Amino acid sequence: MTTVVEREEVVAPEDEVLAPISWKLPVIYSLATLLAIYFALNADGIAEFVWKDIRPTRDGNNLLVYADQACWILAIVVAGATAFSYFRAIKRHTQPLWLGLIVLMPLILSFLTFQGGGSGRFITLAFLFSATLTAATPLIYGSLAGVVCERVGVVNIAIEGQLLVGAFSGVVFASAFGNPWIGLIGAPIAGALIGTLLAFFSVRYAVDQIIVGVVLNVLCLGITSFLLGTVVKNNPSWNSIAYSLPVYEIPGLSKIPFIGPVFFRHTILMYILYFLIIALTIMLFRSRWGLRLRSVGEHPKAADTVGINVNRTRFLNTMLGSALAGLGGAAFTIGSNAVFTENISAGNGYIALAAMILGKWHPVGAMGAALMFGFASAIVDFLPLVATNPINPNLLAMIPYVVTILAVAGFVGKSRAPAAENIPYIKS
Template sequence: MNAHGVAEFVWKDIRPSRDSGNLLVYAGQTCWILTGIVAAATIYSVVRAVQRKKQPLWLGLLVLLPLILAFLTFSGGGSGRFITIAGLFAATITAAVPLIYGSMAGVVCERVGVVNIAIEGQLLVGAFTGIVFASMFGSSWWGLLGAPLAGAFVGLLLALFSVKYAVDQIIVGVVLNVLCLGITSFLLGTVVKDTPEWNSISYSLPVYEIPLLADIPFIGPVFFRHTIIVYVLYFLLIFLTMMLFRSRWGLRMRSVGEHPKAADTVGINVNRTRTLNTILGSSLAGLGGAAFTIGANAVFTENMSAGNGYIALAAMILGKWHPIGAMGAALMFGFASAIVDFLPLVATNPIDPNLLAMIPYIVTILAVAGFVGKSRAPAAENIPYIKS
């Protein structure tokens, strides 16, 4: 594999085709130019770091974007294969959907002072319940109902032990993750194995194209050709952001998470607020789990969440406990996952899997170095409130 020949970028649609709008670049020269941009931006970043100046967002993007484009150009140069940029970004959104739901669950729970380590388990039971309900009742809409209910049940257990009985929230979360993995694995190997029709892709969610919007070049295929889970996510992100910072409910949440004693003195029931919001946040994670199965036209497999719950928790922290910030971090992780699957499709020669496995971690390191400054968790998280 080398950077010779021409690389052809398709940006209008996810379907590769010969089109006058495709971008053709000489791979070798383009890689050198992009490398120069990355080197200059890196040197400038080091200078700012030495001077102890804050790293601006645009500087991080000036390192990440040319680096990614150079890698794609290097892989696709001279291969005769299309580099579908719209397809890559559409895959990014698909990969990021369960992460964004999980990070929103973390925001809701931790804003009231409950550390939700159990996001991993909630995604897992949501994925399992979503496809089982859809297959049992013959409709994907039943799956959309069952997935958040399963996540909410795990959230109820989390609230029961951590809020009512004041057990350490991190320990409870880890135990619930193990419990969810054990239960789903057991049911998959017994009940579902005996009735395989309960784990069928026949009732996966259909893809809806939004009229007019879906026809916009690049934007349409990336944002407006998805299942209902993605469109619900768009609404939830806006709604949750507004409610968290512009409503009485959000003010009560944040006060309970920051100073529960002060909240109690003005009449807020701290433990009830924590319990209800933990259940609510967990239901969002359960709904996100459905994106693994009925949202991705896939059957349930053992440990299907594969650590995405922990990545969602990291995205929430990188996003500084803000829904929009968490979404941005989740998209970064989703892009790293999408590009790992995308590169073998455009490369002339096989790419070392070990090199591909490094990509998400490299992107994470660059993002943390370029984007994340000092962050502070809600002051009362993981601290049980016992009314005196």
């Protein structure tokens, strides 16, 4: 009897393929380190930080620091975070978000200390962050509009135009009827009307959504400029700050140092925004409506097979998202105690789109990115109040747009848009 012994073939494991090292963020952090060192080398005098309230006073609670010493400490923190970033890159580890914040926040504080040192002026942190929220309000509304529309499969390039008509309708309706609440109703209706046009052409007739959005932006700019130069010019009282939204202080919460003046002394638009961020986050990922919306944006054919009316879902939610953008436009006028001027949105709709992409089509992520862009806008108005080293106003005006470009280019990484966006659904 012959026994056959089968020999197992030993297969040598294939060489593990290592991912390439990404030097993008370490290089950006290195530039931040060089900036921090520059601030430290040129800082002088004493910087006085006011953190408790918006109104600066010398009550003994302010933080006084030697500008050069503080800047050097902050530069060391930035340099340490940069070195750790290089270490993670060499080890082929991912670069966490918190590491970027460790670089960014000390760099900002270093810049403020460098500008405020020796000027004898207050660096009012509560005012700066409150102004950041105010500047970010239309951006957050616009980015939430983009999240809703793109999650359902419609690219809403028309956010810029929806912000514009919302700003116009808000102040005109409030002034014409003598009631800011009428303006608060008129703004989202105007945005929804533009959204109806977007949905009508892109969903009903399958026109390219990006082209429709760009055309609608031009249309909104033309209509608001024409009405401003004709109807409103003949009725100047229809463009008045007399009927702006009042500021409400939340009892108790508004008295908390720093937190109170930053978060709880705003118009109703801000408090609606708090609710919307929470509600949209829950509804998008924990409700039947959100499941249907996301399924239409990811796989419309599969959604259709289970009985979801794809095009109707896209149409209605495009109107909803556009209404949010219109409501955000009201922040430019009745929300900021300002009159309407031509092209008052000034590209904020496109920045809102960038915030949505940077936030990976998530309400909380979009809000965080919009706050970053809002801070860039707020710093433009804040710096002339504290700076010992004046910066050319034209350079200051560029800051929000430069930050947008750098953020999208350097920090987005691999963001995956909803699979079916900008793809018309034609039922077979």
